[in-house]
Amino acid sequence: MDEEESLEISPKKSSLFPVTPDDIVDNALQNLSESQARRVTEKAADEIVKLAVEKRKAEYRNSAAQEEMNNLINNANLLDRQVGDYKINSTFETASGTTNVEIRKSPINRVLLILVALTAIALIAVTYLFFR
Amino acid sequence: MWTFFIIAIVIAAVLIVSRTTPWLSFRREPSEWQKKGALVGTLLKLNDSAFNDLMELYEKEFGPGPARYARRTYQKWQTGKVTAATQTYDRFLLQLPKVMSYDLKCEVLQHFLSEYAPKAEYSMDVTPDDWEEHLVPLLKQITDKVYTAKLPREVEEKLAWLSEGDMVAAEAILKASQAEQSKITVSKLDEEFVALKRILAETKLKAKVTHVIKLPYGSIKLKIKRS
Numbered sequence: 332m333d334e335e336e337s338l339e340i341s342p343k344k345s346s347l348f349p350v351t352p353d354d355i356v357d358n359a360l361q362n363l364s365e366s367q368a369r370r371v372t373e374k375a376a377d378e379i380v381k382l383a384v385e386k387r388k389a390e391y392r393n394s395a396a397q398e399e400m401n402n403l404i405n406n407a408n409l410l411d412r413q414v415g416d417y418k419i420n421s422t423f424e425t426a427s428g429t430t431n432v433e434i435r436k437s438p439i440n441r442v443l444l445i446l447v448a449l450t451a452i453a454l455i456a457v458t459y460l461f462f463r
Numbered sequence: 464m465w466t467f468f469i470i471a472i473v474i475a476a477v478l479i480v481s482r483t484t485p486w487l488s489f490r491r492e493p494s495e496w497q498k499k500g501a502l503v504g505t506l507l508k509l510n511d512s513a514f515n516d517l518m519e520l521y522e523k524e525f526g527p528g529p530a531r532y533a534r535r536t537y538q539k540w541q542t543g544k545v546t547a548a549t550q551t552y553d554r555f556l557l558q559l560p561k562v563m564s565y566d567l568k569c570e571v572l573q574h575f576l577s578e579y580a581p582k583a584e585y586s587m588d589v590t591p592d593d594w595e596e597h598l599v600p601l602l603k604q605i606t607d608k609v610y611t612a613k614l615p616r617e618v619e620e621k622l623a624w625l626s627e628g629d630m631v632a633a634e635a636i637l638k639a640s641q642a643e644q645s646k647i648t649v650s651k652l653d654e655e656f657v658a659l660k661r662i663l664a665e666t667k668l669k670a671k672v673t674h675v676i677k678l679p680y681g682s683i684k685l686k687i688k689r690s
Contacts (some may be wrong), residue, residue: 338502344639355639358635360632362628363628363629363632364628367628367629367632370565370629371632371633371636373630374558374565374566374632374633374636375636376568377566378636378637378639378640380642381525381640382640382644382647384526385644385647386647389647389648389650389651390651393651393654393655396655397654397658400659400661400662401658401661403662404665404668407541407665407668407670408665408668411668412669425645425651425655425674426648426651426652426655427648427649427651427652427655427674427676427677428648428674428675428676428677428682429674429675429677430655430659430672430673430674431672431673431674432662432670432671432672433670433671433672434669434670434671435669435671436669
């Protein structure tokens, strides 16, 4: 009894994909005629080939995206050293989806900072002259 | 003159109110004919290759005249601009499956599974260091839908051939394949996040990074921030 209870409350082993494809195909093949089973087996084989192709595609997309991202970093660093104002918008097709990276450098912030600094200096100067 | 004007205004007001107030709506549930027409429209959104196979078979079975009409009208059936006749529904969805190859029937089944799949869109903010903690439970939730997803009961009832033994088996195989596909999709996420971390680590570049993960039963939009 105690053993049964401990089994019930023990956490079940969970994974992202709890049912394996083999389980599903085995269940699917039950109660089929020979010709139906042959067709279903062929379909399963087709899907396995399709998945193998998808896996290769994902690997290719992954390595291509990694390379492109490295190039992006290099190019952005190069631009950052040479140009004061630029914007890069890059899109990468990765294994899991689409990544978008936006890198922007605008001189506005620097100009704004200079303006603020100049205004502050001017204000201090005016205040100093006024209260002298 | 004024009477007509007032009557027109009253009619317009009633129509506007009825459209915005559900319990006053004059619109009725779509009829059986409209539902069947919608099913034809959905079927004909098949990918190009399966669509052409289907139309070739349609021509072979029902002659060049109906096939020509179908090719001319299918876009209107898809958008619902024109509702397909019950005869068209019978031909496409009841008679053709009897002569379709198993592969084509599987294409149609896969198409219906995808069209009627409950898709959801999610968005979240993550960093390259905490993504697993936030993302993995959501990925599991989305991928689990593969095993529980079903065609609407109405579709299954109308299309009895979908419930035949070999089609039930096909559905199981297609779902297993979708689950494996999801597994492949997320298999490189850790490497992808390492690359994104490298971009975000270049602090002077101030990069804004977003990533969209696409799965058969949903997509997740990630805004990736520096750790």
